[in-house]
Amino acid sequence: MTSIPHVTPGEPNPLRALTLDRLRCRTSMKWRTYPADVLPLWVAEMDVPLAEPVVRAVTDAMALGDTGYPAGTAYAEELAAFAARRWGWDGIAVRRTALVPDVMLGVVEMLRLVTGPGDAVVLNPPVYPPFFQFVGHMDRRLCEAPLGADLRLDLGTLEQAFRRAVAGGRPAAYLLCSPHNPTGTVHTADELTAVADLAERYGVRVVVDEVHAPLTARDVDFVPYLSVPGGERGLSLMSASKGWNLAGLKAALAVAGPAAAADLARLPEEVSHGPSHVGVIAHTAALRDGGAWLDALSAGLDDNRRLLTALLAEHLPAIRYRPGEATYLAWLDCRALDLPDEPADVFLDRGRVALNSGILFGTGGTGHVRLNLATSPEVLTEAVRRMVKAVV
Template identity: 80%
Template sequence: MTRILHEPSGEPNPLRALGLELLRRRTSMKWRTYPDDVLPLWVAEMDVPLAEPVVRAVTDALAIGDTGYPAGTAYAEALADFAQKRWGWAGLAVERTAIVPDVMLGVLEMIRLVTGPGGAVVVNPPVYPPFFQFVTHMDRRVVEAPLGPDLRIDFGTLEETFRQAVAGGRRAAFLLCSPHNPTGTVHTAAELSAVARLAERYGVRVVADEIHAPLVLAGADFVPYLSVPGGERGLSLMSASKAWNLAGLKAALAVAGPAAAADLARLPEEVSHGPSHFGVIAHTAALREGTAWLDAVLVGLDDNRRLLADLLGEHLPAVDYRPGEATYLAWLDCRALGLGDDPADVFLHRGRVALNSGIPFGAGGVGHVRLNLATSPEIITEAVRRMAAAPG
């Protein structure tokens, strides 16, 4: 596949646009969970103004009272065009898509389609905590196949986990996080092809959460799981919500490989009632017209990764940080600081910085924190200063 390389967009860095005083006027979870003296660098919300095409599309809809129920395939068509231009992937067929409320609810619906009650769902911890919470609440078993020390898929472990998951003829699914949250790992075409081969060998169905796909740095290549040899039986969930900060405008797409179309066709009709009409409008505008804004964000995030590495090297050199190739999340190994199993608790109560505890991410999470880089350099700098003072 060929893809468009990121080029300077000419747009100002959105991560530098909003000051702390303005951000504290927000009423979303990131800014209202903790007291005002806490710097919130935890939940996956970005401290940015929305891309102008998104604002315009939603405002225009409001102006004419276009506040009904979603309809049509504009979102899927926009995603297919984006995939072609951005990733060189022409295999996203609009007729093999379905609109779902958001990525995690879509994941659950896909797992229901390909497994039964009590079935195993394999995950690669440390991984996004709702993979555990949501799956367990839907009467499925989470089975862990931890990442290797290099924070990449350990294929020996994955194969053994697949073998155990399907023992006795049980149906199983592999919930693949691609790119990986929290590590920022971008799986290669070779790795994804190896996943597909193992899945086919053991009869495991792959459901790929690809919500962070647009947030891949220049120099790294995102490869859609459905594009690799053997990925035809896979199911993917995609959305513009993370890359364009649209979590409050609910809409996502389930995408089926050619051999999984019949599975997607069994999706209950009522699932399509959950997405927001404004969500569909916003996500479509982002994919169609928001790429220059996205490229400006990606440049800003790359700057923030370097800034965080420099700040940690200066103020907290014992913290192990391996900058990821994707997402706006940083996975920090704080075990050498001697702050116990949950350093996020220490950083919150002593430093007044809110980070995600590594413990809910599963195996490999103890002693780690997840830090949200999608904010201004000034806030990152102040956060690290506070974190450095916390161990004392």
């Protein structure tokens, strides 16, 4: 499988389109959680206008009064076409997909298909905090396999976790984040093939959150888990929500590998009642017609990764930052700052910059913060200036 290289963007950088004053008119969580003097670089919302094809599709639906219940397979068809264009992968069969309300609720439903109460779910901390919350609320047992010091999968640690997870003959699942949130790591084909081999050896079922897959850096290949040898028994969750800033328009797809089709067929029919019909329309339009906008965004994110690297090297060299290969998130190691309080608290209280505390991401998160890069270069520069002020 060969990924299709990103093309030169034909649209202006959407990260430069909106002023801070304009953004503060928004009423979503990012802009209403903190006072107006705080720069919010935390929750996964992007500071961008929506792609024009998405706006047009939703506006047309509103004009038509097309706000009923979702139907049809257009979303799955466009995801399959997008995967073929963007990743060179033609492995999404519409008959092996199911509409779910969003990625995390889809994860819950997939885990219910392959595990029962009290069974183990393996995670790779530091990892997206809702993994802990949703799995815990399902009455599943958390089993950690922390990332290595290089922020990549540690296969030895993962094997040990699989061994613990299936002890006593219980079923177990592995909830894989790919690309990884918060580190931005893109797992290689070799790494994913090794994961599939371990999962087969220990009888662990793999459920993979691939919501950040459209957001890879230039010249970085995303490898769908279901595309690797042995990935046929996997279950994936995909969505346009992160790539096109559509979190408020709920819709996602569960995708089964060929050997997991029977599992997906057991998904309760009522799960498909949860997604928004308008959300499905928006996500479908993004996948079908939003490629040029996505390319422009990806180029802007590459610029912001380079900018953040330069700003930290000049002004806060004690912070360790390895630019991620995907997502619009930056994982910052602030331990060398030797702060009296948690770094996120210091940056908020003294610098008026809101970041995510690394503690919430589990083992390996202490002393770290997660910063949202999906903003203008000017806001990013001001955020670092405020962070400097907070620690001097």
